[in-house]
Amino acid sequence: MRSRKPTVVVLSTLLAATLGTVTAPSAALGQPTSTVPGTTAAEPNQVTGLTVTQADGYATVAWTPVPDATDYQIERTPVDASDVATGPAVVVGVWRPNRQINNESPTFADAGFDPGLRFQWRVRARIGTAEQPYSAPVTGTTQQPWGDPAVPGENLRTQWETTKAAQYTGDVDEYAYTAEIDRRSDRVRVVELGRTVLNRPINMLVIGYPAPPVTPAAVAATSPLAINCNVHGNEPGDREACLVLARKLAFGSDAKTIDLLKHTTVLIVPTINGDGRAANTRGNSTGQDLNRDYSLIRQPETAAYVKMLRDYRPVAGYDGHEYGNSTAGDLPMLPPRHQNVAKQIFDESLDMIEGHMYVEGAKDGWWACPYGCQGGSGVGLSEETILRNTLGLKNTVNSLLELRSSGGQTRPDEGNSANNRRRKTYSALWTFSQFLDYHRAKLPEIKKARGEAIEFQASNTGRLVFRGSRPIPLHPAPHPGEAGPRDDLPVPEMILDNAPCAYKLTEEQYNGARTDGPGGVGATVAQRIVAHGWKVVKGTDGYYVPLAQPERGLIPLLLDAQGAEEWVDGTRVYPTRTGRHNGPLTISGFACLSDATVNGPVTVRPGAILIATGTTISGPVSAAGATGVFLADSTVRGPVSVSGTTGAVSLVDNTISGPVSVAVNNTGSDPALIAGNSVSGPLSCAVNSPAPTNIEVANSVNGPKSGQCAAL
Numbered sequence: 151m152r153s154r155k156p157t158v159v160v161l162s163t164l165l166a167a168t169l170g171t172v173t174a175p176s177a178a179l180g181q182p183t184s185t186v187p188g189t190t191a192a193e194p195n196q197v198t199g200l201t202v203t204q205a206d207g208y209a210t211v212a213w214t215p216v217p218d219a220t221d222y223q224i225e226r227t228p229v230d231a232s233d234v235a236t237g238p239a240v241v242v243g244v245w246r247p248n249r250q251i252n253n254e255s256p257t258f259a260d261a262g263f264d265p266g267l268r269f270q271w272r273v274r275a276r277i278g279t280a281e282q283p284y285s286a287p288v289t290g291t292t293q294q295p296w297g298d299p300a301v302p303g304e305n306l307r308t309q310w311e312t313t314k315a316a317q318y319t320g321d322v323d324e325y326a327y328t329a330e331i332d333r334r335s336d337r338v339r340v341v342e343l344g345r346t347v348l349n350r351p352i353n354m355l356v357i358g359y360p361a362p363p364v365t366p367a368a369v370a371a372t373s374p375l376a377i378n379c380n381v382h383g384n385e386p387g388d389r390e391a392c393l394v395l396a397r398k399l400a401f402g403s404d405a406k407t408i409d410l411l412k413h414t415t416v417l418i419v420p421t422i423n424g425d426g427r428a429a430n431t432r433g434n435s436t437g438q439d440l441n442r443d444y445s446l447i448r449q450p451e452t453a454a455y456v457k458m459l460r461d462y463r464p465v466a467g468y469d470g471h472e473y474g475n476s477t478a479g480d481l482p483m484l485p486p487r488h489q490n491v492a493k494q495i496f497d498e499s500l501d502m503i504e505g506h507m508y509v510e511g512a513k514d515g516w517w518a519c520p521y522g523c524q525g526g527s528g529v530g531l532s533e534e535t536i537l538r539n540t541l542g543l544k545n546t547v548n549s550l551l552e553l554r555s556s557g558g559q560t561r562p563d564e565g566n567s568a569n570n571r572r573r574k575t576y577s578a579l580w581t582f583s584q585f586l587d588y589h590r591a592k593l594p595e596i597k598k599a600r601g602e603a604i605e606f607q608a609s610n611t612g613r614l615v616f617r618g619s620r621p622i623p624l625h626p627a628p629h630p631g632e633a634g635p636r637d638d639l640p641v642p643e644m645i646l647d648n649a650p651c652a653y654k655l656t657e658e659q660y661n662g663a664r665t666d667g668p669g670g671v672g673a674t675v676a677q678r679i680v681a682h683g684w685k686v687v688k689g690t691d692g693y694y695v696p697l698a699q700p701e702r703g704l705i706p707l708l709l710d711a712q713g714a715e716e717w718v719d720g721t722r723v724y725p726t727r728t729g730r731h732n733g734p735l736t737i738s739g740f741a742c743l744s745d746a747t748v749n750g751p752v753t754v755r756p757g758a759i760l761i762a763t764g765t766t767i768s769g770p771v772s773a774a775g776a777t778g779v780f781l782a783d784s785t786v787r788g789p790v791s792v793s794g795t796t797g798a799v800s801l802v803d804n805t806i807s808g809p810v811s812v813a814v815n816n817t818g819s820d821p822a823l824i825a826g827n828s829v830s831g832p833l834s835c836a837v838n839s840p841a842p843t844n845i846e847v848a849n850s851v852n853g854p855k856s857g858q859c860a861a862l
């Protein structure tokens with residue numbers, strides 16, 4: 151963090167007085183440098199208090215505001231080691247008061263220059279269109295690209311870096327660069343998530359300290375964060391930032407990097423759309439926009455990403471893009487707004503953007519704003535096919551990131567494409583670095599939001615919305631941008647007030663051949679459900695997909711005829727029992743209890759399916775040889791025993807007064823879910839295949855936890 155506290159200013163002023171012009175001898179070592187010339191204006195309306203702080207690929211220019219200024223121009227001049235100009239002075243920035251949330255401390259992140267060169271900066275105010283006197287100049291040497299050229303590993307450079315942004319890093323160069331990072335750093339493992347339509351590898355860097363955990367489940371236990379760098383092939387700026395960031399994380403020896411990687415695992419997917427990147431097209435090789443496919447997973451690229459989400463379970467994410475609006479902010483961002491996203495996830499995502507990115511952006515000079523930012527009424531809406539919303543529906547705190555494509559009026563020196571490319575990439579590098587900081591600082595809050603969201607979704611309460619967004623309220627003035635996306639409230643046809651208990655699919659719907667993939671061949675719905683990680687139970691009359699599970703908000707969007715882009719028109723299955731039941735209850739076939747009260751024991755017979763939400767049961771729950779047992783948001787006054795289940799087991803957010811035993815359940819590839827329960831007695835699990843999981847939502851157990859549940 152580069153703050154401008156009074157003590158720093160005094161020290162810098164002393165240095166400036168002693169040394170004359172302060173040079174930046176430590177810039178090559180990555181140390182921020184700062185200079186403050188005299189703070190007294192020699193002329194009326196002259197900018198004073200100019201400081202320039204060097205960072206990775208940009209320089210934060212800051213000054214004391216001039217009363218009544220309309221805007222400011224930031225001028226940059228190349229200089230030699232003696233601070234003699236070697237080229238013309240150029241206005242590289244225009245600072246406007248809609249830029250940041252703290253106009254009393256104006257800052258501008260100057261970027262686009264070739265890192266390592268030396269410059270002089272000056273700033274002047276304009277009142278109306280009248281130009282006021284320039285400030286006294288400040289000179290400094292900008293930071294070299296990260297990594298000591300003499301240290302193996304650190305000295306790796308991307309094709310984009312070695313060509314000074316004349317070329318983007320090609321596919322083969324990316325594979326060689328990431329493989330070399332993997333080879334030279336114990337912290338990094340490159341895994342192949344899948345292949346594109348044209349058989350390009352889709353790689354992910356898994357980064358931890360001193361080494362990343364070995365299995366996806368072990369990575370999941372570290373509450374990882376994921377950066378998706380390049381889904382639209384013709385928006386490559388973020389990807390170059392990801393490759394630089396990977397090098398810093400792999401080889402950086404600073405305390406902050408080590409501390410971060412000791413506490414979590416960073417997942418970076420440089421190129422989910424390798425075919426589109428190679429062809430410089432938005433879509434993949436079939437023309438499909440992959441960021442309209444993350445729910446549908448018709449394409450191998452999106453299917454690979456969704457399986458990664460299922461297995462690695464990132465708690466937070468960023469999705470990188472570029473945005474062709476020259477009047478918007480530097481860094482349009484947006485949280486998952488779809489109304490089926492749990493409010494906790496929406497709120498935490500909005501906090502990441504407005505509570506962190508806006509605040510840090512105002513310090514460092516980057517202009518974050520709500521996507522759209524100006525006249526953006528048709529963007530940032532509720533399609534669940536967009537990764538931002540898909541991630542939210544998977545209970546992942548996340549944001550879209552757009553890099554403003556062209557310089558526009560506030561960055562007038564970007565006619566040169568290299569200048570433009572460098573500004574975009576280094577603004578992405580800033581954002582992703584801030585994302586890591588946010589995750590490190592706010593992980594308890596992120597995990598709490600995720601846990602509560604999972605419990606909310608599994609409770610299957612509240613209305614369902616097929617399309618429709620939460621509004622993005624205007625940030626209190628001064629607003630960082632002019633206007634965010636439109637409210638996008640759901641229309642009546644997109645609302646289902648009475649949520650079903652489950653969807654039932656026919657054999658044809660579930661296992662039938664599909665034609666919606668590349669070349670007219672698509673994965674079956676069964677395969678796609680596995681990719682998303684949903685639980686399914688095969689009954690005597692069809693396949694049941696209960697809503698009492700963590701992705702409840704996503705399931706109807708793909709299985710309900712009312713969905714805007716669904717896979718199949720499944721049959722809504724409504725609760726079979728609500729209200730009060732006195733005496734023992736025996737379940738045969740299929741039963742769904744919703745907000746029910748059972749005054750007596752519940753017995754689930756062999757082959758039966760029980761789904762219960764919001765239900766109170768006075769007496770034991772005993773299931774032996776059932777096909778499926780789903781119990782969520784319920785209270786059981788007595789023991790719970792689930793054994794010999796052949797389909798699926800899910801116990802989420804229940805209050806159980808007796809012992810809980812989960813044993814000898816063989817649930818195929820999908821582990822029993824035991825998460826967020828409060829158990830007054832012991833919790834024991836044995837001989838389940840596979841072993842149960844809590845997806846990082848801990849149970850509160852008064853008695854001992856034993857066997858396969860010892861760590862849940």
Ligand SMILES: [Zn+2]
Pocket residue numbers: 382385470471472
């Ligand atoms: Zn995009």
